[in-house]
Amino acid sequence: MELKPHYYTLKDFKFESGEVLKEVKMEYTTLGEVQRDGQGKINNAILFLHGWAGDYNSFMRFINLTEPGEVFDREKYYIISTTALGSPGSSSPSASGLGKDFPQYTVADMVNAQKRLIKEHLEINHLLGVIGTSMGGFQSIQWGVSYSTFMDFLIHIVTGPAVIGRNLAIFQLMNNLIETDPSYMDGDYQENPLVAVKNLNQFMFLFAFTIPYYHKAFPSPEILLQALDEQGAEGLKLDARDIVWRNRAAISFDIRSELYKTRAKSLIIGIEGDEYFPPEIEAIPLSKSIENSELFIYKSELGHLGINQVEKMKDVILDFISNK
Numbered sequence: 001m002e003l004k005p006h007y008y009t010l011k012d013f014k015f016e017s018g019e020v021l022k023e024v025k026m027e028y029t030t031l032g033e034v035q036r037d038g039q040g041k042i043n044n045a046i047l048f049l050h051g052w053a054g055d056y057n058s059f060m061r062f063i064n065l066t067e068p069g070e071v072f073d074r075e076k077y078y079i080i081s082t083t084a085l086g087s088p089g090s091s092s093p094s095a096s097g098l099g100k101d102f103p104q105y106t107v108a109d110m111v112n113a114q115k116r117l118i119k120e121h122l123e124i125n126h127l128l129g130v131i132g133t134s135m136g137g138f139q140s141i142q143w144g145v146s147y148s149t150f151m152d153f154l155i156h157i158v159t160g161p162a163v164i165g166r167n168l169a170i171f172q173l174m175n176n177l178i179e180t181d182p183s184y185m186d187g188d189y190q191e192n193p194l195v196a197v198k199n200l201n202q203f204m205f206l207f208a209f210t211i212p213y214y215h216k217a218f219p220s221p222e223i224l225l226q227a228l229d230e231q232g233a234e235g236l237k238l239d240a241r242d243i244v245w246r247n248r249a250a251i252s253f254d255i256r257s258e259l260y261k262t263r264a265k266s267l268i269i270g271i272e273g274d275e276y277f278p279p280e281i282e283a284i285p286l287s288k289s290i291e292n293s294e295l296f297i298y299k300s301e302l303g304h305l306g307i308n309q310v311e312k313m314k315d316v317i318l319d320f321i322s323n324k
Contacts (some may be wrong), residue, residue, distance in 0.1 A: 003029040003057050003081070005089065008121040010113060019103040025096075026117045027089035028082040029056045031066060032074035042124045046072070047114065047143075047151075048081040051134030051307075052246065053238075055083040058133070061308050071318045080122065084139065085113040086246050093241035100187035104245060107253045111142045115150075127151040129264075129321070133307055134158055134276070135246075138253050144262040144290075145255055154266040155317065158274055158307050160282035161289070162254035167276060170207070171247040174200050178240045193240045200243065201235025202228050209303040210273040216301070259289040266293040267320045269313055271306045273299060294320060 005027050013024040035044040050058035059081040066074040083089035086105055090113075093102040118124045130151050132140025137159020144154045163171060178184055181196035205228065209217070218224035268290070270283030277283065279297045287295040296316045300306025 001063055003031065003060065003063075005029055005056055005083075008117055010116050010120075013113065013116070015103045015109050016106050017103055021091070021096075021103065024085065024091045024113060026082060026085070026091075026113060026121075027056055028080060028117060029059070030122075031059070031079040031081070032077050034078045035076075041126070042078065042122075043126070043128065044076065045078045045080060045118075045122075045124050045127050047118065047127055047130045048079060049114070049130070049132040049136030049139045050081070050084065050087075051136050052250075054133075054136070055087055055089050056081045058136075062310055065310060065314055071314050071321065077128070080118070082114055082117065084136070085110045086242065086249065088239065088242060092239075093245055094239035099241060102241070102245065104248055106249050107138045107142050107255075108146060110249070111139050111146055114139070114143075115147060129153040129155065131155040132157065132159060134304070135250060138163075138250065141255060141259075141262075141286075142253075144264055144266065145258045148261050148263040151264050153321065154262070154264045155269065155320070156266065156283075156286065157269045157313070158271055158277045158283075158304060160277050161256045161259060161286055163250050163252075164254070165281070168251060170204075170276075171251050174203065175244050175247050177203070178244055181240075184240060187241055187244070189240070192236075194236055197238045197240055197243065198232040198235045201238065202232045205231040207275040207303075208305050210275070210301050213301045213303065256289065259286075260291075262290050264292075265320075266290050267317065268293055268295050269316070270295075270297045271300050271303065272297055273301060273303045273306065276304045 008026050010024040014020045034042045037043045048059045065071040086092045088095040096102055130140045130143045137156045140154055140156050141161050177200050178196045181193045183193040268283050268287045270279030287293045298312045
């Protein structure tokens with residue numbers, strides 16, 4: 001199955017900084033058919049939010065769960081998957097053509113853009129639920145705080161309420177790799193700083209899995225270095241300004257003092273072995289800070305990328321949604 005993108009332009013979008021863009025493009029896809037209540041309002045919509053390097057197509061990891069009778073049965077639910085503000089496909093430094101003049105946005109800006117797409121374009125006044133993974137989880141947590149009565153449930157997967165500790169260092173070092181590259185030219189470059197984005201993606205690769213998994217999956221130096229080269233090649237597809245702006249949004253994210261505003265029933269999912277979001281630091285404290293929340297943790301030698309093992313979480317999600 002192929003997910004097809006759609007586009008909508010938000011007019012006069014105001015950022016938290018006070019800056020206004022006359023046009024902000026939002027990329028999204030939908031799956032399933034809308035259902036309406038007695039007043040004709042859509043009442044079966046679920047919003048999915050992708051991680052740091054994803055886009056609307058990131059929902060494909062859950063596509064097998066949209067079959068009849070499955071967790072996200074597309075005959076029962078109307079799934080909306082967006083490309084976040086700041087990621088190409090939607091408006092970003094690279095996609096907008098504004099480059100370094102693109103406003104610095106926040107996680108709240110990302111959510112506000114999604115809210116406008118949902119309300120003014122898709123004409124949905126209430127969501128059944130919001131699901132976020134990794135950096136998409138920053139956004140789902142923000143949704144619960146900013147628009148506490150707009151959804152019935154929230155599912156936060158391998159994420160946390162603030163960028164602190166090693167994650168803060170990782171995001172900052174990523175930006176340092178770019179901003180200290182002479183070809184970055186303080187963001188005023190014409191040619192993408194390829195060495196910087198290559199090195200950055202290789203650096204991120206070091207935290208994708210559990211440490212033992214690197215020894216298991218890459219048993220020889222040749223195999224490991226080949227994988228490292230492949231990650232570098234993938235990095236060449238990324239735009240340096242998009243990375244810097246996105247990382248700044250992450251670095252400024254800290255919503256811990258506002259979690260009490262969350263009203264929707266929440267499911268928090270962590271992975272034992274996640275190098276980015278260890279459950280004892282992220283999922284467990286988050287669950288203690290949100291009333292009416294449930295916690296589920298599973299083991300995966302894939303670490304953070306254990307998020308792709310959706311079969312390990314599907315029964316818990318199904319039960320959670322069914323008993324919302």
